[in-house]
Amino acid sequence: MTPAAATFHVQYSVVQRRTTSEPPFVRRTLIGVALVFLSLFLFLPLVFVFMEAFAKGIGFYFETLRDPNAWSAIKLTLLAALISVPLNCVFGVCAAWAIAKFDFRGKNILLTLIDLPFSVSPVIAGLIYVLVFGAQGWLGLYLNADNPKFPWLANWLNEHNIKIIFAVPGIVLATIFVTVPFVARELIPLMQAQGRSEEEAARVLGASGWQTFWRVTLPNIKWGLIYGVILCNARAMGEFGAVSVVSGKIRGQTNTIPLHIEALYDDYNFTGAFAVASLLAFLALITLGIKTWVEHQQAKQETSK
Amino acid sequence: MAKERIKARKIRVLPGFKLTLGFTLFYLGLIVLIPLAAVFWKASTLTWPEFWHTITMATAMASYRLTFGASFLAALVNAAFGLVVAWVLVRYDFFGKKIVDALVDLPFALPTAVAGITLATLYSKNGWIGHLLEPLGIKVANTQLGIFIALTFIGLPFIVRTVQPILEDLDPELEEAASSLGANRWQVFYRVILPMLTPALLTGFALAFARALGEYGSVIFIAGNIPMKTQITPVLIMGELDMFDYGKATAIAAVMLVVSFVLLLTINVLQWWTNRYNTNNLA
Numbered sequence: 001m002t003p004a005a006a007t008f009h010v011q012y013s014v015v016q017r018r019t020t021s022e023p024p025f026v027r028r029t030l031i032g033v034a035l036v037f038l039s040l041f042l043f044l045p046l047v048f049v050f051m052e053a054f055a056k057g058i059g060f061y062f063e064t065l066r067d068p069n070a071w072s073a074i075k076l077t078l079l080a081a082l083i084s085v086p087l088n089c090v091f092g093v094c095a096a097w098a099i100a101k102f103d104f105r106g107k108n109i110l111l112t113l114i115d116l117p118f119s120v121s122p123v124i125a126g127l128i129y130v131l132v133f134g135a136q137g138w139l140g141l142y143l144n145a146d147n148p149k150f151p152w153l154a155n156w157l158n159e160h161n162i163k164i165i166f167a168v169p170g171i172v173l174a175t176i177f178v179t180v181p182f183v184a185r186e187l188i189p190l191m192q193a194q195g196r197s198e199e200e201a202a203r204v205l206g207a208s209g210w211q212t213f214w215r216v217t218l219p220n221i222k223w224g225l226i227y228g229v230i231l232c233n234a235r236a237m238g239e240f241g242a243v244s245v246v247s248g249k250i251r252g253q254t255n256t257i258p259l260h261i262e263a264l265y266d267d268y269n270f271t272g273a274f275a276v277a278s279l280l281a282f283l284a285l286i287t288l289g290i291k292t293w294v295e296h297q298q299a300k301q302e303t304s305k
Numbered sequence: 306m307a308k309e310r311i312k313a314r315k316i317r318v319l320p321g322f323k324l325t326l327g328f329t330l331f332y333l334g335l336i337v338l339i340p341l342a343a344v345f346w347k348a349s350t351l352t353w354p355e356f357w358h359t360i361t362m363a364t365a366m367a368s369y370r371l372t373f374g375a376s377f378l379a380a381l382v383n384a385a386f387g388l389v390v391a392w393v394l395v396r397y398d399f400f401g402k403k404i405v406d407a408l409v410d411l412p413f414a415l416p417t418a419v420a421g422i423t424l425a426t427l428y429s430k431n432g433w434i435g436h437l438l439e440p441l442g443i444k445v446a447n448t449q450l451g452i453f454i455a456l457t458f459i460g461l462p463f464i465v466r467t468v469q470p471i472l473e474d475l476d477p478e479l480e481e482a483a484s485s486l487g488a489n490r491w492q493v494f495y496r497v498i499l500p501m502l503t504p505a506l507l508t509g510f511a512l513a514f515a516r517a518l519g520e521y522g523s524v525i526f527i528a529g530n531i532p533m534k535t536q537i538t539p540v541l542i543m544g545e546l547d548m549f550d551y552g553k554a555t556a557i558a559a560v561m562l563v564v565s566f567v568l569l570l571t572i573n574v575l576q577w578w579t580n581r582y583n584t585n586n587l588a
């Protein structure tokens with residue numbers, strides 16, 4: 001670099017810093033404000049969960065988690081997530097394929113409908129299933145004990161002792177409802193941005209529809225898919241409002257992890273409540289970790305193209 | 306003409322349109338739309354005076370005022386601090402920035418019940434924060450202030466995550482042009498940057514507001530849930546359900562649902578506006 005060019009370079013960078021940045025004290029103040037706000041609302045509560053969880057020692061912590069009611073809650077939560085996440089994953093891929101790869105009328109309405117469960121209060125999400133399957137709901141009308149309109153269905157449900165509301169199926173349904181949009185919301189913008197040309201090329205070269213999906217589409221969307229799945233899973237395992245409406249809260253039977261936390265808290269067993277809560281807080285941290293990692297991978301995939 | 310023909314062929318090249326759209330509609334109908342319709346079906350079994358009486362009873366009116374007011378204030382506070390957080394994350398470097406960036410999403414990932422008991426304990430009379438506020442005469446637990454704090458917590462990521470990408474894509478030349486024309490830094494921010502961030506800010510605000518309106522889990526533990534004072538609308542619905550008064554619960558739920566639908570439409574229009582702004586900038 002010639003001396004003249006060097007001088008110019010230095011001057012240029014000085015000028016640039018002056019015009020498009022703020023004086024250091026403004027900068028420090030803004031960083032300070034942001035960090036104080038976040039510490040108060042995010043870091044402090046997070047640290048607090050783990051501190052309280054171990055407040056009575058590690059023995060008490062594992063005793064709380066080994067309690068049969070806690071175990072049954074953990075199993076029920078895993079079951080609800082195991083059913084709802086794959087279903088919503090298939091739904092998300094289908095919806096994204098239809099919306100991103102084809103043109104049709106009413107696409108914006110469909111997009112809005114997919115978002116609906118996000119804007120419905122969890123309490124209402126639970127309520128709607130009570131209205132459909134509960135004793136005073138639609139199904140209840142048809143299965144009315146005195147005068148059932150479908151006696152065979154009433155008998156069959158009675159014989160097999162199948163209950164939906166205040167039982168496991170209701171919990172699973174409510175969990176599915178609140179997690180419907182997660183995978184679809186991740187995949188739709190991603191697949192729209194990627195366009196259709198790669199799939200079309202594969203088809204023209206003779207690949208079948210499934211081959212195109214497995215070999216072309218899936219590798220392109222895998223990071224977005226993982227991202228959607230982990231967010232979906234976090235919500236499925238942590239859902240509280242919707243599940244608490246349909247669960248009936250029978251300890252050891254229809255309590256999920258969040259409902260078990262509430263039960264312990266209502267019993268004034270605060271340390272126990274936080275011990276169980278620390279499981280979900282840990283899950284949240286893992287979720288954020290995977291999310292950050294996936295974003296990193298996605299950026300790498302973008303730049304390598 | 307030529308364009309139309311290409312379009313028609315494109316549809317034929319890729320398979321699975323009927324299958325995927327069909328499944329999407331079937332699934333949405335079964336899981337979301339038919340159950341939601343049950344709310345309006347149940348509400349319609351009430352007579353009009355019954356319905357009107359339920360949705361305008363004193364406890365319901367108080368709960369609307371509280372829910373809307375606290376949600377609005379929480380979204381407003383989040384808009385201000387969220388903008389600062391997004392700004393700091395995009396423009397400045399500091400120690401631990403990547404961890405801070407990742408943790409902003411914590412309220413999305415942390416189950417509401419966990420957030421609820423944590424905030425309730427932190428702000429209780431003997432809690433870490435509560436015992437500091439107590440001598441100042443500020444009570445948080447079992448007050449409306451507590452509800453506001455819970456709603457601020459759960460709405461925090463919305464503004465940051467909607468403003469951040471727009472701020473990242475902002476063309477530095479616009480700021481350079483403004484300052485070379487004599488604008489000082491504050492003027493550049495106020496007259497050039499802020500107007501371009503407005504659609505994103507409004508979208509984030511609306512998202513945080515909509516989320517706060519329906520929030521249940523993080524609020525019930527800190528609120529105390531006293532009717533007329535600290536009872537938000539979802540808790541009121543829950544209370545009616547616990548008394549097996551499905552008619553009343555459904556009537557109030559119908560009001561909430563209509564509000565949610567209107568907000569959802571507003572948000573979609575705002576997002577469309579944001580995206581248009583964004584692509585204009587990139588072009």
